[in-house]
Amino acid sequence: MSAIEVHNLSKSYGKVQALDSVSFSVERGELFGLIGPDGAGKTTLFRLLTTLLNPDSGSAEVNGCDTAKDYLAIRSRVGYMPGRFSLYPDLSVEENLQFFAALFGVTIEDSYDLIAPIYKQIEPFRTRRAGKLSGGMKQKLALSCALIHRPNVLFLDEPTTGVDAVSRSELWDMLSELKERGITILVSTPYMDEASRCDRIALCNEGRILKIDTPEGIVRGFDKQLYGISAKNMFALLEKARTADGVEDCYPFGEKHHLVAREEFDEAKFVAQLGDIEGLQIIRTAPTIEDMFIKLMKR
Amino acid sequence: MKQNFASFVKKESLHILRDTRTMLIVMLIPVVLMVLFGFAISTEVNNVNVAVVAPNRTDGIRDAVERLSQNEYFTFKGYITPDDIDPYLRSGKASAVVVFASDYDRGVTQAATGVPTKPVIQLIADASNVNTAGSSTAYLQSILLGAASQQAMFETRMLFNPQMRSAYNFVPGIMGLIFILVCAMMTSVSIVREKEVGTMEVLLVSPVRPVKIIFAKMIPYFAISCVVLVTILLLARYLLEVPMSGGVGGIFTISLLYLILSLSLGLLVSTIAQTQVVALLISAVVMMMPILMLSGMLFPIENLPKFFQVISNIVPARWYIDAVRKMMIQGLPIVAVWKNCAILLGMTIALLGVSLKKFNDKLE
Amino acid sequence: MNDIVISVRELSKRFGNFTAVDRISFDVYRGEIFGFMGANGAGKTTAMRMLCGLSYPTSGKGSVAGYDIMHEGEQIKRHIGYMSQRFSLYNDLTVWENMRLFAGIYGLNKSQTEQRATELLERLNFSSECNTLVGSLPLGWKQKLSFAIATIHRPEVVFLDEPTGGVDPITRRQFWEMIYEAAESGTTIFVTTHYMDEAEYCTRVSIMVDGKVQALDTPTRLKQQFAAESMDEVFRILARGAQRGE
Numbered sequence: 001m002s003a004i005e006v007h008n009l010s011k012s013y014g015k016v017q018a019l020d021s022v023s024f025s026v027e028r029g030e031l032f033g034l035i036g037p038d039g040a041g042k043t044t045l046f047r048l049l050t051t052l053l054n055p056d057s058g059s060a061e062v063n064g065c066d067t068a069k070d071y072l073a074i075r076s077r078v079g080y081m082p083g084r085f086s087l088y089p090d091l092s093v094e095e096n097l098q099f100f101a102a103l104f105g106v107t108i109e110d111s112y113d114l115i116a117p118i119y120k121q122i123e124p125f126r127t128r129r130a131g132k133l134s135g136g137m138k139q140k141l142a143l144s145c146a147l148i149h150r151p152n153v154l155f156l157d158e159p160t161t162g163v164d165a166v167s168r169s170e171l172w173d174m175l176s177e178l179k180e181r182g183i184t185i186l187v188s189t190p191y192m193d194e195a196s197r198c199d200r201i202a203l204c205n206e207g208r209i210l211k212i213d214t215p216e217g218i219v220r221g222f223d224k225q226l227y228g229i230s231a232k233n234m235f236a237l238l239e240k241a242r243t244a245d246g247v248e249d250c251y252p253f254g255e256k257h258h259l260v261a262r263e264e265f266d267e268a269k270f271v272a273q274l275g276d277i278e279g280l281q282i283i284r285t286a287p288t289i290e291d292m293f294i295k296l297m298k299r
Numbered sequence: 300m301k302q303n304f305a306s307f308v309k310k311e312s313l314h315i316l317r318d319t320r321t322m323l324i325v326m327l328i329p330v331v332l333m334v335l336f337g338f339a340i341s342t343e344v345n346n347v348n349v350a351v352v353a354p355n356r357t358d359g360i361r362d363a364v365e366r367l368s369q370n371e372y373f374t375f376k377g378y379i380t381p382d383d384i385d386p387y388l389r390s391g392k393a394s395a396v397v398v399f400a401s402d403y404d405r406g407v408t409q410a411a412t413g414v415p416t417k418p419v420i421q422l423i424a425d426a427s428n429v430n431t432a433g434s435s436t437a438y439l440q441s442i443l444l445g446a447a448s449q450q451a452m453f454e455t456r457m458l459f460n461p462q463m464r465s466a467y468n469f470v471p472g473i474m475g476l477i478f479i480l481v482c483a484m485m486t487s488v489s490i491v492r493e494k495e496v497g498t499m500e501v502l503l504v505s506p507v508r509p510v511k512i513i514f515a516k517m518i519p520y521f522a523i524s525c526v527v528l529v530t531i532l533l534l535a536r537y538l539l540e541v542p543m544s545g546g547v548g549g550i551f552t553i554s555l556l557y558l559i560l561s562l563s564l565g566l567l568v569s570t571i572a573q574t575q576v577v578a579l580l581i582s583a584v585v586m587m588m589p590i591l592m593l594s595g596m597l598f599p600i601e602n603l604p605k606f607f608q609v610i611s612n613i614v615p616a617r618w619y620i621d622a623v624r625k626m627m628i629q630g631l632p633i634v635a636v637w638k639n640c641a642i643l644l645g646m647t648i649a650l651l652g653v654s655l656k657k658f659n660d661k662l663e
Numbered sequence: 664m665n666d667i668v669i670s671v672r673e674l675s676k677r678f679g680n681f682t683a684v685d686r687i688s689f690d691v692y693r694g695e696i697f698g699f700m701g702a703n704g705a706g707k708t709t710a711m712r713m714l715c716g717l718s719y720p721t722s723g724k725g726s727v728a729g730y731d732i733m734h735e736g737e738q739i740k741r742h743i744g745y746m747s748q749r750f751s752l753y754n755d756l757t758v759w760e761n762m763r764l765f766a767g768i769y770g771l772n773k774s775q776t777e778q779r780a781t782e783l784l785e786r787l788n789f790s791s792e793c794n795t796l797v798g799s800l801p802l803g804w805k806q807k808l809s810f811a812i813a814t815i816h817r818p819e820v821v822f823l824d825e826p827t828g829g830v831d832p833i834t835r836r837q838f839w840e841m842i843y844e845a846a847e848s849g850t851t852i853f854v855t856t857h858y859m860d861e862a863e864y865c866t867r868v869s870i871m872v873d874g875k876v877q878a879l880d881t882p883t884r885l886k887q888q889f890a891a892e893s894m895d896e897v898f899r900i901l902a903r904g905a906q907r908g909e
Contacts, residue, residue, distance in 0.1 A: 050500075051661070052500060052662040053663060075503075075506050078504065080504045084497040088496075091310065103501075135703045145501075166898075190829050235846070236847070254863025290832050297832070297833055
């Protein structure tokens with residue numbers, strides 16, 4: 001039995017189709033990522049799976065229970081961390097944790113072994129008000145609260161948004177550890193560079209899933225040759241490269257531009273065609289998840 | 300699960316205690332209102348300065364002025380000329396002027412014998428404060444009438460509140476207002492805050508029925524309201540010397556009923572509002588305004604246009620204030636206001652029913 | 664080409680005995696895309712507020728677009744553009760009304776407003792949407808529009824405060840293309856963000872840790888210097904040493 005099963009799930013708010021017939025399944029103990037920009041329907045999907053919303057059509061099962069019919073059974077077995085860190089800013093770190101423990105009818109001691117690796121880092125500040133914590137510390141507290149009742153499925157909606165790079169990387173380490181303990185994790189993020197930390201990912205955009213695979217599998221699906229090009233004047237380079245022969249697409253990609261080549265693309269011809277451009281460099285480069293996302297969006 | 304209910308109440312109390320400013324405001328508002336309405340803002344006739352214009356000082360006029368200056372509510376400021384009337388009123392040296400006609404004595408005698416006559420006294424009052432002007436001219440009239448005809452033409456007696464002290468009227472009104480403020484407004488804001496911060500989502504995704512959490516939320520506010528109730532009653536009894544001859548027990552009983560009604564109202568608002576600002580606005584506009592305007596707190600209901608009189612029937616505060624007034628001032632026992640109690644009880648059950656039905660353990 | 668547009672020397676800001684910004688010095692050149700990075704609480708926001716003329720430094724000096732940040736705050740505000748993800752445009756006004764409003768705020772007269780707004784709308788291919796309420800536009804469009812509006816008065820420097828969070832990869836690139844284009848035409852771009860992949864788009868990047876500028880160079884050289892694969896790694900190496908939180 002899969003931990004999460006989603007069949008043709010749809011949900012709209014008025015005219016806006018937030019989720020359009022989405023299907024996927026998450027295996028027990030898997031770390032599954034939903035990758036996509038704002039408006040991709042990630043939050044709606046979380047709310048459907050955590051039984052906060054009812055679907056317009058389609059169905060979903062969590063732990064084998066239907067999200068619409070058996071919602072009370074689901075609520076006691078899952079942990080949920082919504083998009084904004086849902087803590088009480090006027091309560092201390094410890095009071096927050098105690099309250100969430102009471103909510104699930106457990107005590108902090110019951111689950112201390114599970115949350116300890118995370119909670120220990122903020123325990124020295126346990127009398128501090130949650131509102132006065134840094135972004136990274138809030139994130140750790142929110143995660144501790146979501147784990148307090150030993151859920152077997154954990155839902156994390158954009159846990160890395162608004163947090164600095166160090167805390168983001170720490171969070172992913174924590175998630176890997178939780179996965180080792182057999183917890184199924186469904187996590188969403190708008191940042192493509194975090195995809196590689198997941199077992200499998202679903203690329204989502206505008207309420208649809210574009211592709212589901214392992215991060216390696218997704219990259220492997222990029223069947224065109226990709227080049228990284230750079231020059232002194234990056235903007236001029238971009239405009240010229242786009243109109244050159246054999247170029248399917250060219251877009252900024254950090255320090256370099258990425259150039260998607262067609263079959264007939266020829267490096268030497270390309271350089272000649274560009275003419276006099278100062279500091280031109282062209283190098284074959286490996287595609288990333290983001291390149292694939294762009295390709296899927298343009299299709 | 301009993302233990303976790305206690306910890307929900309504890310958590311809610313912590314929220315309230317940590318928000319010292321709001322706490323202080325809630326505790327101080329009733330005291331300030333009581334003192335304000337009890338002393339400063341008063342519609343009683345008191346120390347009204349009166350000047351007199353009399354072309355000739357006949358015996359009749361002297362007799363009338365004598366009665367006037369003897370009265371403790373009026374201060375006689377002396378005789379002035381007609382030209383002084385305007386400056387006197389403008390400068391506030393006098394708030395009312397009594398003008399006697401030159402044939403005052405003859406007019407009075409005629410009137411006493413039943414012969415129709417044209418007016419012989421003119422009252423000019425500063426009506427910038429309508430209440431004072433109204434009651435002082437009425438009072439002046441009755442004094443002067445008494446002077447004019449030896450046998451009183453009619454007699455008015457004020458029952459229950461012989462000194463016409465306005466604080467008596469305001470105490471029930473303040474109670475009607477303050478409990479809505481504490482119970483309905485504060486609870487609705489605190490429930491909606493959880494929606495806004497996002498904690499409501501986590502509460503909903505837990506095995507505890509949200510209704511339980513909501514009830515735990517109401518308990519501290521209920522407790523605060525009880526403290527406020529006791530404070531108001533103590534202030535009323537010992538500071539404003541309201542007699543409360545009907546017994547405190549009845550007032551308490553109906554007040555508790557009204558508290559529960561206010562809490563249900565707060566719950567209903569919280570099911571409609573999505574943000575704290577909206578909750579505040581609904582509380583202010585939809586609840587406070589009718590209490591101020593339509594409950595008989597400021598304006599007697601009988602004086603309202605017919606349409607608003609009908610509307611006022613659905614304002615819970617109207618029934619509560621009316622009942623408290625009867626018990627506090629007329630000294631009636633609670634049995635005498637059973638109708639009010641029944642209406643309030645009905646409203647509470649209806650509100651609670653609707654809001655519990657509307658309160659959903661999903662997000663939509 | 665090497666005009667200095669922003670120059671900062673030993674700039675500090677203290678709140679009581681807490682030093683939010685600790686003697687930072689750097690120069691930003693005309694037409695540069697300058698990335699201003701830092702962990703939460705590193706002092707980025709405080710530093711940027713001083714540069715925008717919104718708060719006074721405790722000590723040190725600096726100039727922006729030729730105006731002194733200590734004494735000419737009002738002049739600075741007139742010569743810079745500002746865009747933040749948190750506050751950008753009024754959702755209940757149309758595209759055109761927003762443009763007119765901000766043009767007015769930046770002191771353009773009626774004919775300048777007309778001309779600049781028409782020009783910007785054409786360049787964005789937005790002319791058909793000029794009477795649409797901003798609130799009904801997709802997020803990516805709003806961001807492009809608010810960048811355009813931040814440059815409506817042709818400022819010398821545009822400050823971008825975490826501009827591209829949450830948009831899809833294509834829109835994000837269109838946004839960076841606009842930035843490149845503006846930089847190409849001589850506008851200096853000053854970007855703060857804590858997303859390191861954005862740092863890769865910048866000409867030069869400075870990284871603040873605990874109120875000090877710990878590194879400042881081109882992304883390539885920074886990666887070489889710290890033997891890192893990505894800017895993200897560079898940042899983590901530097902920020903791990905941070906002492907203070909938010």
